[in-house]
Amino acid sequence: MxxxxxxxxxxxxxxxxxxxxxxxxxxxxxxxxxxxxxxxxxxxxxxxxxxxxxxxxxxxxxxxxxxxxxxxxxxxxxxxxxxxxxxxxxxxxxxxxxxxxxxxxxxxxxxxxxxxxxxxxxxxxxxxxxxxxxxxxxxxxxxxxxxxxxxxxxxxxxSHLGATTLHTALIELLQSRGLAVVNTYQLNVGGNTDFLNLSDPRRAAGKVWTKRNALSAAGIDATTVSAGPNGFVEYLGDEKACFIRIEAASVLDSNLVLDIRMQVEDSxxxxxxxxxxxxxxxxxxxxxxxxxxxxxxxxxxxxxxxxxxxxxxxxxxxxxxxxxxxx
Incomplete structure (x- = not known):
């Protein structure tokens, strides 16, 4: 399967x-x-x-x-x-x-x-x-x-293959090539009741904390990284869309930028x-x-x-x- x-x-x-x-x-x-x-x-x-x-x-x-x-x-x-x-x-x-x-x-x-x-x-x-x-x-x-x-x-x-899994895997990939992650974010929107609940910042605080901890475990300072639920879009239903951006410094401090959009069925x-x-x-x-x-x-x-x-x-x-x- x-x-x-x-x-x-x-x-x-x-x-x-x-x-x-x-x-x-x-x-x-x-x-x-x-x-x-x-x-x-x-x-x-x-x-x-x-x-x-x-x-x-x-x-x-x-x-x-x-x-x-x-x-x-x-x-x-x-x-x-x-x-x-x-x-x-x-x-x-x-x-x-x-x-x-x-x-x-x-x-x-x-x-x-x-x-x-x-x-x-x-x-x-x-x-x-x-x-x-x-x-x-x-x-x-x-x-x-x-x-x-x-x-x-x-x-x-x-998630089986969700925003956090993809984000942390990309960070590890860049680091394995000796690149330094300079800036990053992870923005998520969805249309189910989970995202309706998370559209209240008071309810979403725990989710932001755990996502930052996952990114920190990947080897970056995620203390101020924007990572978490960012909006309820009702028509998406059980679909979730995530937007990930990673800015990294490569050879001779040259720039590398990744911009990724991924959409998955949440449940x-x-x-x-x-x-x-x-x-x-x-x-x-x-x-x-x-x-x-x-x-x-x-x-x-x-x-x-x-x-x-x-x-x-x-x-x-x-x-x-x-x-x-x-x-």
């Missing part, structure tokens, strides 16, 4: 994954089969594959700060979401025998994201933090995963990474791994506990895959 790096990881194929529970706060999604809920408005994702109903109905999750900024007028909270507790989520995860909990909450929902992380620890369920909110980077929560013997992958999922681009992260989280749990799975996180996430250049991240990721294949 195009874009799937590893159809099989440690004995698990992509089609071995199954939904056993789902949580949301939007009243239009709660009570629906998860397959139908995924494409129910206001989501802009396009259905690419006809999937039979799973029998797994979306349940109300804890609201906390999950809705804010521009989402206030778009998401209709389910009336019971304000009453759902961390313990209730943990109990449900345990009851259905979940192996991995994937968190795809909106950027800026720090309290809600961390609540799900704590629920995963309580239930002994591996956690994949696809959001920029600090979980692997929160000392208290990260320590809870270690003491609980629960695997943690995060923070802020990279499938994330799925290509998640199918790897979920299977690795499952394997890590089987191996008794506690805390962050550092060997894979630099490749899978923008803001891992231990950042690395693109080539180092993918080498460590492949080494991990090879090691579990031999076990």
């Amino acid at each position: 195009n874009g799937i790096m590893y159809p099989r990881i440690g004995g698990y194929w992509v089609n071995d994954m199954r939904f056993v529970a789902a949580f949301d706060v939007d009243r239009r999604k709660v009570g629906l089969d998860v397959v139908k809920a995924i494409i129910t408005p206001p989501v802009a994702a396009v259905l690419h594959v006809d999937v039979e109903p799973t029998g797994v109905l979306v349940e109300p999750g804890p609201l906390f700060d999950g809705i804010g900024g521009n989402l206030d007028g778009v998401i209709e909270p389910h009336p019971t979401s304000r009453e759902v507790t961390i313990d209730q989520v943990a109990d449900r995860l345990a009851a259905v025998g979940a192996d991995v909990l994937v968190c795809l909450l909106p950027t800026g929902a720090t309290n809600a994201v961390q609540a799900y992380a704590r629920a995963a620890v309580k239930a002994g369920v591996a956690f994949v933090n696809a959001t920029p909110e600090p979980v692997a980077h929160d000392p208290e929560i990260a320590a809870a995963f270690v003491s609980g013997g629960v695997p943690l992958l995060g923070d802020d999922l990279r 499938p681009n994330a799925a290509g990474v998640l199918v790897n992260a979920v299977r690795i989280a499952k394997i890590a749990a089987e191996q008794g791994h506690a805390g962050s799975v550092d060997d894979v996180c630099a490749f899978l996430f923008k803001n891992p506990p231990e950042g690395a250049p693109e080539s180092v991240g993918i080498r460590k990721f492949r080494d991990y895959i090879d090691s579990v294949a031999r076990d």
Whole structure:
């Protein structure tokens, strides 16, 4: 299948994954089969594959700060979401025998994201933090995963081949030829609810931080680099367009300039990474791994506990895959 790096990881194929529970706060999604809920408005994702109903109905999750900024007028909270507790989520995860909990909450929902992380620890369920909110980077929560013997992958999922991956790979390419990056930027626009949420600077702050950290790990000073969400363009739907410019100094201080525009479909681009992260989280749990799975996180996430250049991240990721294949 195009874009799937590893159809099989440690004995698990992509089609071995199954939904056993789902949580949301939007009243239009709660009570629906998860397959139908995924494409129910206001989501802009396009259905690419006809999937039979799973029998797994979306349940109300804890609201906390999950809705804010521009989402206030778009998401209709389910009336019971304000009453759902961390313990209730943990109990449900345990009851259905979940192996991995994937968190795809909106950027800026720090309290809600961390609540799900704590629920995963309580239930002994591996956690994949696809959001920029600090979980692997929160000392208290990260320590809870270690003491609980629960695997943690995060923070802020990279796209399979997205703006940050392309940007960091180009920086490494220039540096490998001895060029010095003088100036750069990365501008992103899109039309889904993720970009609607990120069009509020208060909600987008975490995303800007993680993108800058990814660029810093690539070997440049990204302290003041403009990198992150820059606008909501509704007609783009689930398409995302990124604009990257890199100015570099080459031989005899001659100038080199790269201007690139890339457009991708956002949701499938994330799925290509998640199918790897979920299977690795499952394997890590089987191996008794506690805390962050550092060997894979630099490749899978923008803001891992231990950042690395693109080539180092993918080498460590492949080494991990090879090691579990031999076990």
